[in-house]
Amino acid sequence: DADVTQTPRNRITKTGKRIMLECSQTKGHDRMYWYRQDPGLGLRLIYYSFDVKDINKGEISDGYSVSRQAQAKFSLSLESAIPNQTALYFCATSERGIRNEQFFGPGTRLTVL
Amino acid sequence: QKEVEQNSGPLSVPEGAIASLNCTYSDRGSQSFFWYRQYSGKSPELIMFIYSNGDKEDGRFTAQLNKASQYVSLLIRDSQPSDSATYLCAVSSNDYKLSFGAGTTVTVRA
Numbered sequence: 122d123a124d125v126t127q128t129p130r131n132r133i134t135k136t137g138k139r140i141m142l143e144c145s146q147t148k149g150h151d152r153m154y155w156y157r158q159d160p161g162l163g164l165r166l167i168y169y170s171f172d173v174k175d176i177n178k179g180e181i182s183d184g185y186s187v188s189r190q191a192q193a194k195f196s197l198s199l200e201s202a203i204p205n206q207t208a209l210y211f212c213a214t215s216e217r218g219i220r221n222e223q224f225f226g227p228g229t230r231l232t233v234l
Numbered sequence: 235q236k237e238v239e240q241n242s243g244p245l246s247v248p249e250g251a252i253a254s255l256n257c258t259y260s261d262r263g264s265q266s267f268f269w270y271r272q273y274s275g276k277s278p279e280l281i282m283f284i285y286s287n288g289d290k291e292d293g294r295f296t297a298q299l300n301k302a303s304q305y306v307s308l309l310i311r312d313s314q315p316s317d318s319a320t321y322l323c324a325v326s327s328n329d330y331k332l333s334f335g336a337g338t339t340v341t342v343r344a
Contacts, residue, residue: 152330163322163336164278171330179331211277220266220285221326225277 124148125226127212133232140199142229144212152215153195154223155179155187157208164211170195171217202233236261238325240335248343253310255338257323260304266326267299267306271319272337278322282308313342 125146134140144153155167156179166179168187176187184206188196199206212226237260247253255269266285270278284290284297284306296309306325310317323335 154331161336164332164334166331169331215330219328219330220283221330221332222266222268222280222283223324223332224280228277 125212125214125224127210127226127229129229130227131230133234134202135234136203138202138233140202140231142197142199142210142212142231144195144197144226146193146212146214146226148214148216148224149192150214150216150224151192152217152221153189154213154215155185155195155197156211156213157181157206158211158228159208167197167210199231199233202231204233207231207233236264236325236327236333238323238333238335240321240323240338242338243320244339244341246341246343247313249313249315251313253313253317253340253342255308255310255321255323255340257306257308257325257335258304259306259323259325259333261325261327261333262301262304263327264301264304264325265328267297268324268326268332269295269297269308270322270324272322273319310340313340315342315344318342 154169156164170189213223215223241256269282282297298307320337324332
């Protein structure tokens with residue numbers, strides 16, 4: 122079984138809809154991250170969490186919110202989706218410590234029409 | 235804004251040759267350096283990490299770090315068609331966040 126899972130894997134939605142992307146991990150890692158990837162722009166950090174009570178904004182958090190329901194679960198919400206949020210979204214985890222090796226889930230391809 | 239820059243691609247190499255990928259970073263406080271491989275439509279996969287100046291070898295991959303020059307590189311020896319992918323350089327500072335380069339796409343010609 123995959124260590125980091127994301128649901129759904131693909132989603133097509135309409136402008137203005139609320140969308141939730143979910144991430145679960147069995148690696149036992151404390152830290153979890155949400156990124157989006159756009160062609161030519163690399164990976165950009167949306168939100169990150171170092172434990173259940175710690176939530177931090179990344180470089181592109183506008184239009185997004187997150188919830189850390191448990192150590193193993195970290196959800197990303199788009200409150201009112203817009204077309205420029207069409208992207209590939211990745212969840213990642215890392216264990217506590219200075220090295221910060223991050224492991225990625227399979228990704229969710231989101232299309233906003 | 236912490237910047238990570240990679241040499242622009244695409245990089246095309248013949249099978250069996252060495253592929254050389256370069257990365258520079260702006261934050262002198264950076265502590266950990268990573269190379270990820272990403273196949274089209276797939277998630278990034280960690281293939282190398284390096285924390286100290288010098289070389290680190292793992293199979294056909296060698297990572298090189300020079301903190302004074304703020305430079306990290308990845309060499310792929312005996313390149314295979316399965317090495318065709320985009321390679322992402324990532325850098326971490328003491329805030330435990332990763333900054334990624336835009337990636338270099340490598341194509342290995344059979």
